[in-house]
Amino acid sequence: MKEKIVITGIGIVSPFGLDKDSVFDKIVKGESWLKETSKIKTNSIPSKLCGEIDPVILKKVLVDGRSLRTTFISQLTLAAGILCLQDAKIKLTKDCSHRIGIFFTTSQGAINAIEEINYKLFTNGPDSVDPLLFSETVFNAPASLLSIKLGIYGPCIAVPMCNGGVGSIILQAINFLNLGIIDYALVGAAEEISQLVRETYYYLGVLSPSDNYPEGSRPFDKTRNGFVLSEGAAFVLIEKYDTAKVRDVNIYGEISGVSVCSDGYKLNECEPSGKFLTYVINKSIEDASIEPKEIDCTLSSAASLKDLDVIEAKGIRNA
Incomplete structure (x- = not known):
């Protein structure tokens, strides 16, 4: 018999902020978080809009300076993961730390660190590359840092994939829960924006504006002309229904299929x-x-x- 799997925690870091209820209300109202980018030079392409996150808001969650010195995508991942565990009322005790798994996906990974390393490598040679920064460029780095910082010792799985990545890690997490390997699954994704990615997408013809219509995201509209990039991170905590009932926590919904x-x-x-x-x-x-x-x-x-x-x-x- 298939176990009933439920969502008991949500953590989000978005251009709208960190409060999940406020973010949801603004989305329902149709508000847009897209603004002209302040982080990236846009002289070479007509695309100006981005969904950017102010690094200052992360200090509300990441209280130690060491976390704030890592790559931005790892900061986003850490903050969203912490908020999710807090929302799910999970206390990381010695007994439960081995019973939590991390399932993470990202499309670009720490792309700004990758760009920096390649620039230094090709302009000044191998000796100019920071070996510590190199370790941050692998796709599993944000998830691994989340495991290290929070003391989570269950499986830590990272899947480099685009849109389909979320479905894949949810399915993996459910399988681990049903097999009894873990009791809780922290499932999420994160992305950061960069100069190279923006320009690459533009020259591939998929970044708005790719024609004479205004810049913006207008899915299924006849004037649609590409997407607009945004950065952020989000996690959900999923567990078996019976486990959630014993903990007497809020249940947001069931993942039934x-x-x-x-x-x-x-x-x-x-x-x-x-x-x-x-x-x-x-x-x-x-x-x-x-x-x-x-x-x-x-x-x-x-x-x-x-x-x-x-x-x-x-x-x-x-x-």
Whole structure:
């Protein structure tokens, strides 16, 4: 019999701030956190907007100076993870530290540190590269730092992936819970923005504005012309329903069905019919043992891209 898995904690670091309820209210009201970037030079491309996080707000959570000296993506990860555990009322005792797992995903990783190392390497040679900074550039570094700083000794898994990464780590976390390897799973993602990534996306033609329409994110709109980059981090704490009831904690919701797949098409394109998205939606519904008519809301990737939005619409429509 499949165990009931629930969400009991949420931690978020966003351009709207750290308070999850305030962030949710602003999103529901349709407020935008996009502003002209202050961190990155924009002279070379017409894209000016970004979702940026003021590093000062992280000091509300990261009280030791050492945490604030690590890469920005690791700071975001630490802050969101700490907030999530606090919200879930998890106390990291000696007994439970081995029963918590970290499941993390990121697309770009510590991209600013990678850029810095490569610049120094090619301009001044290997001796100019900080070996300590190099250790921060691997994709698992933010999750590993979270484990080290909080004393979490369960499995620590990092998956380098784009949008699909979240579904993959949720599925892995649920499997670890069902196998009895852990009692709690800290599941999340983080991204930071950088000069190189912005310019690369622009020249690939996927960053707004890619035409004469205004800059901005307008998914499924006929004037859509690319996405806008943002940085941030978010974690959820998931556990078995029976464990949560014993702890008498707030339950946000149940994860009743999960599925993942790959379209195996091209590196920079999705399969045009959307059939693999249809497949994974149907498998998730099957896993949840529900009927499609019971679904109240569908949240898409909403990339605001000419081709991808059409593929997503096809995939959802045919499910």
